[in-house]
Amino acid sequence: MRALITGVSGFVGTFLCEKLLANNYEVFGLSRTQPHNKSITFYSCDITDSLKVEQVIDDVRPDEIYHLAGSAFIPFSYNNPSETYNTIVNGTMILYEALRKLKIDAKILYVGSAAVYGDGKSIPVKEEDLLHPNNPYAGAKACADIISEQYVRTYGMKIIRARSFNHTGPNQSSNYVCSNFAKQISEMEHNDRNIIRVGNINVKRDFLDVRDVVSAYYLLMKHGKVGEAYNVSSNKAVAISEILNLLISNSELINPKIEVDTSKLRKNDTFVRLGDNTKLKVDTGWSPVYDLNETMKDLLHYWREISSKL
Numbered sequence: 222m223r224a225l226i227t228g229v230s231g232f233v234g235t236f237l238c239e240k241l242l243a244n245n246y247e248v249f250g251l252s253r254t255q256p257h258n259k260s261i262t263f264y265s266c267d268i269t270d271s272l273k274v275e276q277v278i279d280d281v282r283p284d285e286i287y288h289l290a291g292s293a294f295i296p297f298s299y300n301n302p303s304e305t306y307n308t309i310v311n312g313t314m315i316l317y318e319a320l321r322k323l324k325i326d327a328k329i330l331y332v333g334s335a336a337v338y339g340d341g342k343s344i345p346v347k348e349e350d351l352l353h354p355n356n357p358y359a360g361a362k363a364c365a366d367i368i369s370e371q372y373v374r375t376y377g378m379k380i381i382r383a384r385s386f387n388h389t390g391p392n393q394s395s396n397y398v399c400s401n402f403a404k405q406i407s408e409m410e411h412n413d414r415n416i417i418r419v420g421n422i423n424v425k426r427d428f429l430d431v432r433d434v435v436s437a438y439y440l441l442m443k444h445g446k447v448g449e450a451y452n453v454s455s456n457k458a459v460a461i462s463e464i465l466n467l468l469i470s471n472s473e474l475i476n477p478k479i480e481v482d483t484s485k486l487r488k489n490d491t492f493v494r495l496g497d498n499t500k501l502k503v504d505t506g507w508s509p510v511y512d513l514n515e516t517m518k519d520l521l522h523y524w525r526e527i528s529s530k531l
């Protein structure tokens with residue numbers, strides 16, 4: 222089986238690559254930056270470069286495509302809406318058009334985001350709920366989600382949509398909340414600083430371990446229904462303050478000070494993001510195996526290794 226991962230060098234792409242290799246796939250990857258795994262065939266390519274994307278698809282002729290490429294950090298999108306829409310919306314169109322033009326009938330997992338729901342009316346949100354994007358990233362993901370459905374209905378392309386909720390784990394960029402706190406804490410274990418800088422820690426998020434997320438993508442590709450959207454979520458909402466407490470309780474810190482850094486506060490931050498994962502479980506048999514405390518321990522371990530080398 223030949224699988225192409227767009228955005229292969231990113232946080233999730235790296236874990237997905239390992240998962241597919243472990244399942245005897247021939248893995249091909251496309252990204253702007255070099256991948257961690259050297260045993261794949263890698264193409265240095267920007268997803269918005271239509272000519273190059275077409276060449277890659279023609280060369281690889283994949284059976285499966287996991288479409289992960291595109292920026293994922295919501296605050297970046299506030300100041301860079303055009304770039305965000307370009308990589309996510311245009312990038313998705315370029316991929317689908319290359320496949321259509323070359324008549325390649327690959328199965329595709331479009332990796333979208335739960336951010337598309339915004340502050341939805343129902344909690345937990347279900348796939349049939351309306352999309353209410355409240356930032357450029359969420360708007361772009363909503364557009365690409367709709368384009369994906371349209372390409373199934375119009376051209377019969379075999380696209381399954383994932384709507385992924387927050388995820389974390391070792392190797393994640395410190396842009397994201399869990400990784401940011403774990404990094405600060407691991408550094409504080411080695412220096413005299415006693416203040417953790419935070420944004421809004423009253424909001425609630427539905428977190429999965431990245432390793433459970435890639436298992437969901439693997440199973441969705443196998444058993445997900447073409448044309449359908451699936452929440453990839455834990456079904457549990459946790460306050461960011463609870464995440465912080467969990468990390469502190471697994472650390473050597475005693476009563477660190479928590480200080481709000483106003484530059485980390487966001488306009489229109491979604492208050493509660495919680496997803497119903499029944500459809501994913503029923504259609505694919507997926508079930509998460511990592512509990513949040515285990516994930517936080519692994520994340521702390523990852524940052525301690527880095528801090529100890531500084």
Ligand SMILES: C[C@H]1O[C@H](OP(=O)(O)OP(=O)(O)OC[C@H]2O[C@@H](n3cnc4c(=O)[nH]c(N)nc43)[C@H](O)[C@@H]2O)[C@@H](O)[C@@H](O)C1=O
Pocket residue numbers: 292293294295296333334335336385386387388396397398399401418419420421422424426461485486487490491
């Ligand atoms: C589903 C969705 O999930 C992710 O988007 P996100 O929810 O914005 O993720 P995050 O880790 O940046 O923030 C989570 C929450 O935590 C609050 N928060 C408090 N204090 C800090 C803090 O110090 N840093 C950060 N980053 N956030 C903080 C922050 O205000 C926000 O409410 C992406 O993967 C995205 O690609 C995606 O698709």
